Amino acid sequence: MKENKDKKNKDKKNEVDLIDKEIKDSKKNILKEVFAKQTVKSGSVMALTIILVIAIVVAINLVVAKCKVTADLSSNKAYTLSEESKDLLEKIDNNITIYYVAKPDEKDDKIFDLVKKYEDYNDKVKVEEKDPVVYPNFVKEYTEDGNAIDPTTGESKVISNSLVVKNTDNDKAKYISYNDMLQQSANQMTMQQEVTGIDVEGKIASAINFTTAGKSSKMYMTKSHKEVNKFGSYLDDLISKQNMETAEIDLMGDKEIPKDCSILVINGPQKDFTKDEVKKVKKYIDGGNTVVLCMTYTDNKEKFENLKDLLEYYCLNVDTGLVCEEDAEHMLSSYPYLLLPSVESNELTSNISGTNVLMPTSVGFKEKGDKPDDITISPLLKTSDKAYSFHGDAQKKIEKNDDSGKGPFILGAYVEKKVENKKSDDDKKSDDDKKSEESENKSGKLFAFGTSTVAMEGYMRQLGVSSDAFGNGQLFIDCLKNGANIDSETAISIPPKKISNDTMTVSAEQVSFWTFVLIIFIPLTTFVIGTVIWYKRRKK
Secondary structure (H helix, E strand, C coil): HHHHHHHEEEEEEEEHHHHHHHHHHHHHHEEEEEEECCHHHHHHHHHHHHHHHHHHHHHHHHHHHHHHHCCCCCCCCCCCCHHHHHHHHHHHHHHHHHEEEECCHHHHHHHHHHHHHHCCCCEEEEEEEEECCCCHHHHHHCCCCCCCCCCHHHHHCCCCCCCEEECCCCCCEECCCHHEEEEECCCCCCCEEEEECCHHHHHHHHHHHHHHCCCCCEEECCCCCCCCCCCHHHHHHHHHHCCCEEEEECCCCCCCCCCCCCCCECCCCCCCCCHHHHHHHHHHCCCEEEEEECCCCCCCCCCCCHHHHHHCCCCCCECCCEEECCCHHHCCCCCEEEEEEEHHHHHHHHHHHHCCEEEECCEEEEEEECCCCCEEEEEEECCCCCCEEEEECCCCCCCCCCCCCCCEEEEEEEEEEEEECCCCCCCCCCCHHHHHCCCCEEEEEEEEECCCHHHHHHHHHHHHCHHHHCCCHHHHHHHHHHHHCCCCCCCCCCCEEECCCCCCCCCCCHHHHHHHHHHHHHHHHHHHHHHHHHHEEEEE
């Protein structure tokens, strides 16, 4: 009895084990069948591939983050050193330290990374960080008023992310404010200021030139004749990058032109100079110095007899009428007095080759027939042969009349007069002094322009164009550099880099075309193709 019971239990157990084995085998077979299918194989491979790609991406990001690898993806390489900066760095022989003044939590990483790149191209250039909280008086000697702390609030006036460029060989240094390195303009949609460009390289290049140059230049601008002595931010920035100081001077009375004057600018006088003032200007030019004279059209209210005498002395005759064009290619927007003269080819205009120069409301010049051998005239800007000068009431209709002069007119000219220094008769001087004073050829220079707006960006804004849309600023600054004997190879001027998104202007016709393409044509084409494919498959 007991044996039968044990036998039944054993048979039951074997039966259960058999069933478990069949179930396990069945599961294995099912799994084999599932994984044997192509879709499952493909899905598995795809899943493993995705996991592998994700792992690789994560690993790469970790490595890049640790190594601080960055890439400048801006279209104009705004955060990469330009070739001009690299060329400048190659020429540096002095030890230069660029101090980056910023609180750690306020540091602009993009600007800082750009500044750090200066170390990569010259071992003599170092970049150091300075926290204005830790070193509150560090920039004291470099600010304009010699005080880095606001006495009323007790707070630092130094803006974070500002720079101090210092030549540690001669201790010359220059402070660069963070705000000066940013270009800002008002957003027409939000009416708020937004950053549209950065000028880090231009400011640093100017500071390096300042700290390494042996002598700075100074430009004096005449006053008391209703001159225009404010150019605007664009040209002021170009002038400051040449490290050129500016000051005003009144030539009335007994005052002479100072000896530290590198170049004298007479910009848009509305009243004539006196004979005594003209005499001082002639003496200054004949002494081997430079004058820039920008005339003004005054609707014949001022004849400028004495300034005419000055220009005629240097073989330029002046027509004080309003120069107008009849050649459509030499005027802007069909206005005959908004002149687009031809840019003559020479060394001074090489930087604006292929660029238009705008010369609105200008008077004209013509060369005198008989010139002495010591005077050379090089036209910079000329009208077409169809140009004429208008003499009359400019508020009424402007047209050619019997008093009109005939073109072509010179609107910009470079006059060079050779000056011979007399040999010293002082026998008591050393041989070296005598040798330095022996006859040598020098040149007095006169740059004459028919309008003061050649250097005024305010007029450009009235016309709705940007200051850099024409070559006016570059031409004017090149004349200043030439006249003040600034070395163009070392005193480079790097323009700001835009970082704003360019807007696209779409006409009404283009809006209609793309509306039809995107809303009607593409959806309709997709529907037709899909219907044809569905119909063919259904027939099969």
